[in-house]
Amino acid sequence: MGRHPEVTQDARELVELATTEEGVGELLRRGLDWVSRVVPFDLATLFLLKEGRLEAVAARGPLANQAVRKHSLQLADFPSLKQALETRRARAFTEEDHSHGDGDPFDGVLDLPAGHSCMVVPLCAGERCYGVLTLDRAQCETYAQPVVDLVEVYGQMLATALQGAEQRATAERLHRQDHEHAKLLESQLGGDSEGILETSLSPVMRDLSRRARQVAETDTPVLITGETGTGKERLARAIHRWSARADQPFVSLNCAAIPAGLLESELFGHVKGAFTGANRDRAGRFQMAHGGTLLLDEIGELPVELQAKLLRALQEKAFEPVGSDKTVRADVRILAATHVDLHQAIAQKRFREDLFYRLSVFPLRLPPLRERREDLPQLTVFLLEEQAKRTGRRGMRVSASGLTRLASYDWPGNLRELANALERATILTRGQELTAQSFDLPNGERAREVPGSGAVEETPAPLPAGAKVPTLAAVQREHILRVLTLTRGRVYGEGGAAALLGLKPSTLQSRMKKLGIERLEGFTAAEDA
Known part of the structure; x- marks a missing residue:
């Protein structure tokens, strides 16, 4: 019994093992190795309780073989084992106990000599009983009570380690579930x-x-x-x-x-106590x-x-x-x-x-929406699909007239404003098609700063009654000239007239030629290169 100080060290190692990535099988194998240091046996077998059956999961000693490792018992057929689990106390048995009780657990599996002794140790922790540890000896000598008490301590340690491993496995499973749920939410949010x-x-x-x-x-x-x-x-x-x-x-x-x-x-x-209201580490x-x-x-x-x-x-x-x-x-x-x-x-x-x-x-x-108006058709499709996941309003689409209406607006709020406009139109529209009339947007372009220029384009004031209405070509020509002035005659590139007008450079050049805009006063085409 001089080995009792080893119990403390074994307990530490069992706890450490229960918190590592090693599986339950390794935990049980190591547990049997530790038992072998404090008590002699010819066979040590670990049974785990599964739906009323005790199934062998690990075995050590000269008598351990494949038949033992595959052995299982119906708990109801062995009152002595059931009693050990109910009382949570280890007990030493003799051949006489088995002959007058419920028989030997290894009958038909091992040819143990008459009069051999054995010990049953329950593996219980908290409210759970995980199974039993059985120790058998071929010689006819009953285990002394101090030895039984010591192995009972090892059984409690092993059960506690099993409990820790089970909790870790549960935590990992929940973590995986939370991770998948978080990814789903992330996908929905993003x-x-x-x-x-x-x-x-x-x-x-x-x-x-x-x-x-x-x-x-x-x-x-x-x-x-x-x-x-x-x-x-x-x-x-x-x-x-x-x-x-x-x-x-x-x-x-x-x-x-x-x-x-x-x-x-x-x-x-x-950390806890860092400031008023810090009641725990965060x-x-x-x-x-x-x-x-x-x-x-x-x-x-x-x-x-x-x-x-x-x-x-x-x-x-x-x-x-x-x-x-x-x-x-x-x-x-x-x-x-x-x-x-x-x-x-x-x-x-x-x-x-x-x-x-x-x-x-x-x-x-990221360019603003007014610089990528050609994306409006597919953007409306994506945003309506995202909206449908939240509202359940599926099958909504924007008509050609609706897209024309959207393309005529400057979108100072960019994608966020577009998403809001689509959701608002969806709420107000009875059918599944969003037309030009579905969108409640400002009629004119609001005043905004032209990127990189520092200048501000003002919303045109309403024409007075009886005023002469200019032709569309004249308005287009004046607007293009104004933008070219802001860009110092530059058509191409970021901040160029084509980008500000939301047009392809080739389209803008074609329109300039049609409207008779060949050059700006004081600027040459070379300055655009």
């Missing part, structure tokens, strides 16, 4: 981002999709810029789904939607996104005092939760998005230049 990107008819969007796919294969930080409502989060979700981290979490934090005083805790988490978005992707939406609104801490977290991949002095590491791929002009914010000391260069390793600019 919509068919890939489809919207990859079916675009706009050359700019097709190039953007190609570049996004290329950078998705890396862990390079991406800065997504664009006007409000252009679909920056959709693009971020697409990059995540195209990446090797697709099966890991996608976590988003809107830096403009959370009070400045709580942003640090949201990003990095906090993981931040960096920890939630470990192994996956973290989108910092509206990064341009991040307070300056927090930007230095974010920069350190990005550089060192480590941070301290609020109220803690312990460093936490997180493997996170960073995507950032903003509608703010960060260069201007840097000039105004509202954004750190070093953080900007850390985030904008690979910049992607």
Whole structure:
């Protein structure tokens, strides 16, 4: 009995084993090895209880063979084993006990000598009994009570380890279910981002999709810029789904939607007692996104005092939760998005230049909807399908006249405004076709700033009564000349007249020729090259 100090060490090892990735089979095998160090036996067999039957799952000792390892018992046929489970106490038996009781559990499997002794140890923890451990000896010597008591302790330890392994397996199953549920919700929230990107008819969007796919294969930080409502989060979700981290979490934090005083805790988490109301430890978005992707939406609104801490977290991949002095590491791929002009914010000391260069390793600019009007037909299809998943209103479509009406509007709110217009029209329309009359949109273009020019196009004032109405050709000619003036005669490229008018350059040139616009005063065609 001098081996009792080993019980403590064995208990530690069993607990450690129960929390590892090893399966139950390895746990039981190791448990039998530990029992062999404290008690002699010729056969040690572990039976697990399954629907009223005890099924052998592991065996050790000189008498262990395939027949033993495949042996099973109907618990109702062995009152002594049932009693051991009910009382949760180990018991030593002799041949005399078996001859006057319910027989030997190995009758017909092993030819054990008359008078041999055995021990039955219940494996119970909490409210569960997992099975029994049986120990048999070929010699006629009953196990002493102190030995029985010691093995009973091992049985309790082994049952506790089995309970831990079972709980871990349950937790892993629930985690997988939650992960699949989260991916489903993510898909519903993000919509068919890939489809919207990859079916675009706009050359700019097709190039953007190609570049996004290329950078998705890396862990390079991406800065997504664009006007409000252009679909920056959709693009971020697409990059995540195209990446090797697709099966890991996608976590988003809107830096403009959370009070400045709580942003640090949201990003990095906090420990219990860090501030009033911190009643428990709480993981931040960096920890939630470990192994996956973290989108910092509206990064341009991040307070300056927090930007230095974010920069350190990005550089060192480590941070301290609020109220803690312990460093936490997180493997996170960073995507950032903003509608703010960060260069201007840097000039105004509202954004750190070093953080900007850390985030904008690979910049992607999402064009506004007015620069990709050719995508309106398929965008309406995608958005109506997404809407149908939420509302159940299926089969809705936009007619040719409806598309013409949509194409005539400037969409300052971009995709978000288009989605709202479609949902509003769907609610107000009885049938399944959305016509021009279905859309309640402003009649004229609202005043807006022309990108890159600093100039503002004003909504035309209504004509006074009796005024001479200009021809459509005259209005078109005047409008094209005004836009060409704003672009200093440039037709092609980003910020050129064709892009601002939502036309292909070849279409604009053809229309200019038809309207007699050959050149602008003070500018030559060479300046457009």
